[in-house]
Amino acid sequence: MKNLQVFIITFLFGTISIFAQSETCDCKTDLDFVVKKIKKMPSYKKQIKGDLFSETYLRLSSKMSKPILIEDCYKLLLEQMLLVNDAHASLQVNTEFLSETTLKNEVELSGFKSSNLFKNHPNTNRNISELKEELTEKSSEDLEGIYNNRNDETIGIYYADNKKDLVGVLLETNSNHWKIGEIRFYANHTSSNKYNVYYYNVTTRTPGLRKSFSFENGRIWHYKKVTNKNNFEFVDNGDNITVFKQINNDTQYLYFKTFSNGKKKELVKFFDDTKNKITAKNVIVDLRSNSGGNKKFSDVFLKLLKDKNVYVITNCFTGSNGEQFTLKLLKNKNAKHIGQTTFGVIAYGLNYGNSYNTPSSHFRITPTDMNYHKYIAYEGKGVTPEIALDFNSDWMEQTLEIIKADHK
Numbered sequence: 443m444k445n446l447q448v449f450i451i452t453f454l455f456g457t458i459s460i461f462a463q464s465e466t467c468d469c470k471t472d473l474d475f476v477v478k479k480i481k482k483m484p485s486y487k488k489q490i491k492g493d494l495f496s497e498t499y500l501r502l503s504s505k506m507s508k509p510i511l512i513e514d515c516y517k518l519l520l521e522q523m524l525l526v527n528d529a530h531a532s533l534q535v536n537t538e539f540l541s542e543t544t545l546k547n548e549v550e551l552s553g554f555k556s557s558n559l560f561k562n563h564p565n566t567n568r569n570i571s572e573l574k575e576e577l578t579e580k581s582s583e584d585l586e587g588i589y590n591n592r593n594d595e596t597i598g599i600y601y602a603d604n605k606k607d608l609v610g611v612l613l614e615t616n617s618n619h620w621k622i623g624e625i626r627f628y629a630n631h632t633s634s635n636k637y638n639v640y641y642y643n644v645t646t647r648t649p650g651l652r653k654s655f656s657f658e659n660g661r662i663w664h665y666k667k668v669t670n671k672n673n674f675e676f677v678d679n680g681d682n683i684t685v686f687k688q689i690n691n692d693t694q695y696l697y698f699k700t701f702s703n704g705k706k707k708e709l710v711k712f713f714d715d716t717k718n719k720i721t722a723k724n725v726i727v728d729l730r731s732n733s734g735g736n737k738k739f740s741d742v743f744l745k746l747l748k749d750k751n752v753y754v755i756t757n758c759f760t761g762s763n764g765e766q767f768t769l770k771l772l773k774n775k776n777a778k779h780i781g782q783t784t785f786g787v788i789a790y791g792l793n794y795g796n797s798y799n800t801p802s803s804h805f806r807i808t809p810t811d812m813n814y815h816k817y818i819a820y821e822g823k824g825v826t827p828e829i830a831l832d833f834n835s836d837w838m839e840q841t842l843e844i845i846k847a848d849h850k
Contacts, residue, residue: 465537467802469515470506473499475800476519476533476807484813485528485790495525512537512804513649519805520651524638527821529653529787530762530810537804539647540619551619563647564625566611573598574613582669585657588613589665591644597626597665606631608657610641610665619647629655629662633823636786639663654786654822656758659833674837675757675782677730684712685728686719693845694722696743701735701763709739717746724751724845726838727771730781734762734791744770751848752777753841756827761785765825766817778848779827780841786824789817 477499480486486495502518510518516535523533539559544550554560566573577598580587585608589597594616602609608629612620627641632654639652639662655663660670677697679685683705685697696716701709725747740763754771756764756779765788771777791812799806831840 465512466509467512467515467804468506469510469518469802470503472515472800472802472805473502473506473519473522475798476523476805479798479807479809480523480526480531483526483528483531483790483809483811484815485526485531485810488813488815488818489526495522498522498525515802516649516805523807527818528790528810529785529822530790530792532651532808534650534806534808535648535804536799536806537648539643539649541646545619545645554619559647563642565623566609566625568600568611570611570613570623573600573611576600582660582667587660588668589660590668591626591665595644596668599629599662599665602628608637608662617644620644629657634783636823637662654824656783656785656824658758658782672833674831674833674835675730677728677837683708686712686716688722689726689842692722692849693724693726693842694720695726695728696720697728698732698740698764700733701737701739701767702733703736705735706739713739713742720746720750722750724753724849726753726755726841726845728755729760729764729768730755730757730837731759732756732761732764732767734764734766734787737763737766740764740767741770747771747777748774750774750776751845753845754779755781755831755837755841756784756825757782758824759785761787762791765820766814768825769817769820778829778844779825780829780844781827781831781837783826784820784824786820786822788825789814789821 499522502522505518512535519533540554544554577586577588577600586600589599591597595612596614597610598613599608599610609625610627612622612624612626627639629637629639631637635657637655637657639655640649641652642649652663659672659675660667679697683699685695687695689695752771752774754768754777756768761784765784768779768784772779790810791814792810793812797806797808829844831837
């Protein structure tokens with residue numbers, strides 16, 4: 443909870459922009475609605491014991507006696523919501539700050555650029571030329587530096603004044619609805635190499651929050667350092683949801699991209715096709731970027747792998763049931779976890795996945811309704827592997843070398 447409180451304090455960066463959005467909303471009514479939804483979540487019931495939640499509610503309510511700007515309201519709602527450590531639960535802004543229609547209309551876009559919304563978007567106070575020069579000299583291992591976002595953009599990332607949080611500022615762009623020097627995101631440090639990212643959508647400029655992103659190997663979310671071309675933490679199995687391979691006489695390979703209910707047919711067929719083929723003494727279970735899903739489609743493999751030497755590979759985008767499956771596999775005394783620390787969205791979940799618009803319709807909350815609180819130690823932190831694989835060479839080759847060393 444301490445890290446969350448620190449995040450809440452630093453998250454607003456000291457001020458709320460008075461002119462960030464001309465449209466206002468009845469934030470108090472939205473806050474009441476959001477609080478009711480939060481209180482129904484298993485994560486709230488498991489975690490909130492003292493007075494901090496109610497005290498925060500009263501403090502925030504006192505700032506909402508009059509309608510306030512949409513983004514200001516969003517930040518206050520997030521402050522209340524982030525008291526619960528639940529990476530699956532989300533709050534989004536429904537209102538587009540910049541519509542696709544406006545983007546395609548030169549007259550409307552010109553009007554947008556004259557608005558307070560555009561003029562008062564947060565900007566860096568750093569000199570861009572000096573910042574570029576400074577960031578260019580950073581080593582490839584340093585978090586600060588110059589990053590690609592898309593082919594037509596570069597982002598400069600540098601430490602905030604507290605030397606823990608990070609700021610992402612636009613250095614170069616071909617987009618005509620952004621200008622150099624504008625802030626694209628704030629990354630607030632939560633634990634280890636994990637950050638919560640408050641960002642502005644590239645197209646609509648609408649703010650949002652994403653939780654528990656790792657900052658490692660010159661990457662945070664989809665921002666990648668220009669001097670770091672290695673991407674071995676990812677696996678390319680094309681469009682395949684699952685893969686079975688015979689690597690050699692002693693080693694086989696299983697890949698799972700997801701355990702989603704939406705892929706039930708493919709997952710059931712994969713189990714039926716492979717259940718009698720898993721005969722090697724060593725089995726690599728590749729869960730890189732596994733998006734999670736239903737344990738019915740993952741846990742059926744536990745019995746098949748019970749007596750095997752299992753090598754579980756994860757990366758920072760292995761999430762939800764992919765993380766739970768990792769921990770279940772590691773109950774096997776002959777299992778070894780290698781790769782990168784997982785996402786950290788593991789202790790709760792979405793069964794029905796219902797979302798609700800707030801009374802103002804400016805926001806949409808998606809509360810969690812599944813309880814896996816026994817994994818709370820990993821929420822927002824992830825599952826750390828026994829062996830961290832090197833980002834500078836092929837992960838499958840490294841895995842095979844580990845297997846070879848284990849069974850000389």
